[in-house]
Amino acid sequence: MARGLSPLAPPRAVGKKQSMNRLAFDFHGAALAPLPSGALHWPAARTLVVSDLHLGKSARMSAGGGAALPPYDTRETLARLERDIAATAPARVICLGDSFDSGAIRAALPAEDRDRITDVQAGREWIWIEGNHDPGPADLGGTHRAELMLGPLTFRHIARADAAGEVSGHYHPKARLLLRGRAISRPCFLFDTVRLILPAYGAYTGGLFTHAPTLSRLMGAEAEAILCGATQMRLPMPRTEARRA
Template sequence: MSAYDFRLCETALTALPSGALYWAEQGVLVVSDLHLGKSERIARRSGVLLPPYEVTETLSRLDADIATTAPRLVICLGDSFDDLKAADLAEDHALWLTRLMAGRRWVWIEGNHDPGPVDLGGEHRTELTLGPLTFRHIALLGATGEVSGHYHPKMRVAGQSRRCFLLDGARLILPAFGTYTGGLSSDSIAFSGLMEEGAIAILTGRKALPVPIPKDTP
């Protein structure tokens, strides 16, 4: 699977090449920032047409990770839908997502783009604590054992921008899982005060690859 195993607060976790997080001991799969329906929202609001395949592509990758890990619990860390109307998925996509949810616990964490409860089932939480870990959308200063999303971190390597996890001794920030999502460079000032010295990035792609964050990065 070319994944990367690490520990956060004495908890064994695995970063998957797709950008999902797997907690094998608890059977938990975590994804962040699906932004389902983004192409439709952009077309609706601006008239700019993008290839309307991002929902299919995003759900395909999620389906593959679920098939590989067979989780008992899936946590979506917020911004699962791009806006209120985007939550009204096409019938085939809604049925696909319903099939993925069947037979397992599914938790929607509230995000800043999220429309609130949708007609897809599952639980809706502002955050969720399991053992030493707390799952929320946006990182909080001073938090420990925190798993969050929101920032869509990326790092430029060999001239190519790659989505990445950001990891230190206290927290993990997940990359965006959705296909049509931008990103914030790992050296952005937004991470100043969040990430401890010695933090690393875990690049996504063909394999999950840990790399040091440059020393001049906040």
């Protein structure tokens, strides 16, 4: 296990919209703000957390004989990350694993994409947490960790049964529910008294619905979901498939 770090000094002032997120919640003593994009902001620690960027996914699928897809997913994901960094001004960014769709793709990223990653890293601490898609150190600057303890929280890629104050990713949670008689599906944050699971941040990623047995077993009975998107919603974690009557 990697040694823990201490939260940084109090944050610099950021935009009112970000600093007064109405869906902010307390998790093991840390006041956390889920952003519409799927990023998690921890203002007191000046930290932004993202999970499952899956950079290079379309290129990996095309190279493996799948459909020839334009490589726009990496650019869109990086643009989204640039916007969130500009809005929150973090001193630290934690990427919770599967930042790259494979180790080979990570090494083969176009120079333009590598330069953009270097640019967003400038002037801040950058931590790559190891995922199942991208084991091993990233040669793109920053620090590589298997997991990270920071204040009351532990950051890792995949949730563990013995968790406490755990922040993870991996499952790409999505909620499906009926809204005004229409079924909608959105990526979402899931949290209970033990763990917090982030949605996939990548522009071209699938997801696991919250009513899937894997997530239903993992999350406690009190678990809640916060849906991503321009209009965020907080509700009890959906555990049954939403179907119109």
